[in-house]
Amino acid sequence: MSTDKRSIEWYNQNSERYTKHVRDPNDSIFHSQYEKPAMYNALPKLNGMAVLSLGCGSGEDCLYLFKCGAKKVIGIDISSEMIKIAKSSYPECDFKEMDMEKLDFEDSSFDFVYSSLAIHYLEDWTKVFSEVYRVLKPNSYFLFSCNHPVSSAMELVKDNKDFSIRELSRTKYRKINKVDIVGNYMDRKSSFGQGNMDVTTWHKSFGEISMEAASAGFFIANIIEPLPLPSMKELSPTSYQSMMKIPDFLILKLLKP
Numbered sequence: 001m002s003t004d005k006r007s008i009e010w011y012n013q014n015s016e017r018y019t020k021h022v023r024d025p026n027d028s029i030f031h032s033q034y035e036k037p038a039m040y041n042a043l044p045k046l047n048g049m050a051v052l053s054l055g056c057g058s059g060e061d062c063l064y065l066f067k068c069g070a071k072k073v074i075g076i077d078i079s080s081e082m083i084k085i086a087k088s089s090y091p092e093c094d095f096k097e098m099d100m101e102k103l104d105f106e107d108s109s110f111d112f113v114y115s116s117l118a119i120h121y122l123e124d125w126t127k128v129f130s131e132v133y134r135v136l137k138p139n140s141y142f143l144f145s146c147n148h149p150v151s152s153a154m155e156l157v158k159d160n161k162d163f164s165i166r167e168l169s170r171t172k173y174r175k176i177n178k179v180d181i182v183g184n185y186m187d188r189k190s191s192f193g194q195g196n197m198d199v200t201t202w203h204k205s206f207g208e209i210s211m212e213a214a215s216a217g218f219f220i221a222n223i224i225e226p227l228p229l230p231s232m233k234e235l236s237p238t239s240y241q242s243m244m245k246i247p248d249f250l251i252l253k254l255l256k257p
């Protein structure tokens, strides 16, 4: 199944609000204090390169990649409204409305493909991986981030105005030979609604992610489980405490040999 229509609708209807959020580093601390520093740290040298960004949103990463020396940066996104904002904000880059499952580019046309927190909007990643593999030149990388499977495997067991509890746990009752499992790591599952966002994202195990990547021909060059920046401790002590123990995001760097 491709990206849920409700997710596309959400980004179209909330494009300005979402853009304001990602452009304010004190508001989007999961980006500014956690995911972006780790993604930027894992970039290869981009001087003179042709770069593609999948699910580029309002285009901030595209501008960053351009400033790192890329010769050409193209951002694609399935939301027409996000693309409108990106186009009007960053004329240095090129933006197109496109589904990452169906890339309208020639074979071997990019030196690097990047995607930040977008691939988990899809259930099956095999099409994306084979499309990215097709448009990449040999000996080039696909760097992407997604929800960490340990985190997305958890189940919301309580949610009220005072607190919420997410669990991935196993309780064994030895005397009666019974086990209670909360959460599910092994099976794919979708979840609708993330904070105040009405979007659908997918959980899958790390084994499944690596199998899908390998079946397209990729080698895993690096697996990154980021830690928050030390400055996160002051900005949000609870998120900092949580991220130091339980990863929210996973970053993979894949090589097309």
Ligand SMILES: C[S@@+](CC[C@H](N)C(=O)[O-])C[C@H]1O[C@@H](n2cnc3c(N)ncnc32)[C@H](O)[C@@H]1O
Pocket: 002, 003, 008, 011, 022, 054, 055, 056, 057, 058, 060, 061, 076, 077, 078, 079, 082, 098, 099, 100, 101, 115, 116, 117, 118, 121, 122
């Ligand atoms: C969480 S936002 C991330 C935006 C941007 N990468 C950033 O880090 O600010 C996810 C983006 O993925 C886009 N998206 C979801 N499914 C997509 C698909 N199948 N093809 C292209 N873009 C998609 C959404 O429209 C949205 O802009």
